[in-house]
Amino acid sequence: MMSGRPTAELQPTLRDYESRARHILSADRSAYFFGGAADELTLEANQKAFSKIELLPRMLCDVRGGSSRLTLLGQDLASPVLVAPVAYQKLVHPDGEAAMAMGAAAQDTAMVLSAQSSIDAADARAAGASCTWFQLYWAPSREANLELVRGMADLGFTAIVLTVDAPVQGVRDRETRIGFRLPADVSAVNLAHMPVPRFAPLEQTESMLFDRIAHVAPVWSDIEWLCQNSPLPVIVKGIVHPGDARQAIKAGASGIIVSNHGGRILDTVPASITLLPAIVKASAGAVPVLMDGGVRRGTDALKALALGATAVLVGRPAIAGLAVAGAAGVSHVLRLLRDEFEIAMMLTGCRTVQEITPDIIYRPDIT
Numbered sequence: 001m002m003s004g005r006p007t008a009e010l011q012p013t014l015r016d017y018e019s020r021a022r023h024i025l026s027a028d029r030s031a032y033f034f035g036g037a038a039d040e041l042t043l044e045a046n047q048k049a050f051s052k053i054e055l056l057p058r059m060l061c062d063v064r065g066g067s068s069r070l071t072l073l074g075q076d077l078a079s080p081v082l083v084a085p086v087a088y089q090k091l092v093h094p095d096g097e098a099a100m101a102m103g104a105a106a107q108d109t110a111m112v113l114s115a116q117s118s119i120d121a122a123d124a125r126a127a128g129a130s131c132t133w134f135q136l137y138w139a140p141s142r143e144a145n146l147e148l149v150r151g152m153a154d155l156g157f158t159a160i161v162l163t164v165d166a167p168v169q170g171v172r173d174r175e176t177r178i179g180f181r182l183p184a185d186v187s188a189v190n191l192a193h194m195p196v197p198r199f200a201p202l203e204q205t206e207s208m209l210f211d212r213i214a215h216v217a218p219v220w221s222d223i224e225w226l227c228q229n230s231p232l233p234v235i236v237k238g239i240v241h242p243g244d245a246r247q248a249i250k251a252g253a254s255g256i257i258v259s260n261h262g263g264r265i266l267d268t269v270p271a272s273i274t275l276l277p278a279i280v281k282a283s284a285g286a287v288p289v290l291m292d293g294g295v296r297r298g299t300d301a302l303k304a305l306a307l308g309a310t311a312v313l314v315g316r317p318a319i320a321g322l323a324v325a326g327a328a329g330v331s332h333v334l335r336l337l338r339d340e341f342e343i344a345m346m347l348t349g350c351r352t353v354q355e356i357t358p359d360i361i362y363r364p365d366i367t
C-alpha cells in the first residue's frame with residue numbers, strides 16, 4: 001500500500017463522499033440533506049436492511065459479453081442506477097442541478113429533476129441530456145399541474161415522477177433545531193407561477209392540517225385524471241403498500257417507485273428494500289418497479305434487482321458527490337456504483353440485468 005495518503009483518497013467509497021460532504025457543508029445544510037424525520041429510524045433502516053440481506057453467488061457462469069445496460073421506458077441507460085429528485089441543489093453547489101445533470105450525463109444514466117429544482121428546468125436539460133424525468137408535487141389546481149407537465153414535455157422531458165408520499169412535510173427535528181432556512185437566492189424557480197393555495201381563513205379552521213392542507217392534497221381520482229391527461233407517462237413515487245401499487249396501476253401509472261422519501265417524511269416506515277418484494281408481487285409485471293432509499297453499494301443495487309426492481313435511484317450519494325466535486329463528483333459517485341454493481345454481477349454469475357434473479361439471494365431453506 002502507498003504511504004502518506006489516506007486510503008480514502010485513493011479509493012473513496014460512497015460513505016467517504018458522504019462524510020466529506022458533511023464536513024464541507026454548513027451544519028444546517030448538512031442537517032437538511034443528510035438528516036431524516038423524527039428519530040431517523042427509517043433513515044437508518046434503509047441502509048441497515050440491505051446489510052441483512054446476504055448474497056449467494058453461482059460459480060463458473062459464462063458472463064462473456066455481459067453488461068449492466070438496460071432500457072427503461074424507452075431510454076437506454078448504462079446502468080440501473082438513476083439519480084433521485086432532490087430539492088434545492090444550489091445549496092450544495094453554485095451550479096446546482098446543472099452540475100448534477102452534467103454528472104449524470106457523463107455516466108449515461110437518467111436524472112430526475114425535482115419540482116423544487118433551484119434552477120430553471122430548461123437550463124438543467126441543456127446542461128445534461130440525461131436529465132429526462134421531471135418530478136411533480138401535486139399543486140392545488142388540476143389544470144395548473146397539467147400546464148406544468150405540458151411545459152416539461154415541450155422541454156424534452158420524457159416522464160413525470162409524481163411524488164405522493166409528502167402531502168405535508170415530516171417532523172424534521174434535526175433541521176428545525178438547527179434553524180435551517182432557505183436563503184433568499186434559492187427557491188423553487190419552476191413553480192414560481194403555480195397557483196398559491198387558497199385556504200379557509202385561520203379563524204374558521206380548527207386544524208391547519210385537516211381543514212387547510214388536506215383540502216389541497218391529491219387523492220386517487222386526481223392521479224387517475226393526471227394519468228389520463230398527461231402527454232407524458234406518469235411514474236408514481238412514494239408507494240410502500242402493495243394495495244397502493246395495485247391502485248396506482250389501475251389509475252394508469254406507467255411505473256412505481258418504492259420509496260419512503262429517504263426517511264424524511266413518516267418515521268418508522270420499514271426500509272424500502274424490505275417493502276420491495278410485496279410491491280413487485282402486487283405489480284405482477286404490469287409496470288417497471290423502481291426503488292430508492294439506502295443504496296450505498298453496488299451490491300445493494302444488485303440485491304434490489306434480484307428482488308424484482310427494474311432499477312434503483314440514489315439521492316444523498318449524488319448530493320455528496322455534488323458537494324465534494326461538482327459534476328465530476330456526481331459522475332464519480334455514479335461510476336463507483338456502476339463498477340461495484342458490475343463486479344457484483346460477475347461474481348454472482350449474472351451476465352445481464354435480466355439474469356439477476358432471486359436465486360442469488362441467500363435463504364436458509366436453500367437446497
Ligand code: FNR
Nearest residue numbers: 033084085086087114163261262293294314315316
Ligand atoms: C429528497 N427527496 C425528494 N423526493 C422528491 O420526490 N422530491 C424532492 O424534491 C425531494 N427532495 C429531497 C431532498 C433531500 C435533501 C433528500 C435527502 C431527499 C427524496 C429522494 O428523491 C429519495 O427518495 C431519497 O433521497 C432516497 O434515499 P437516499 O438515496 O438518499 O438514501
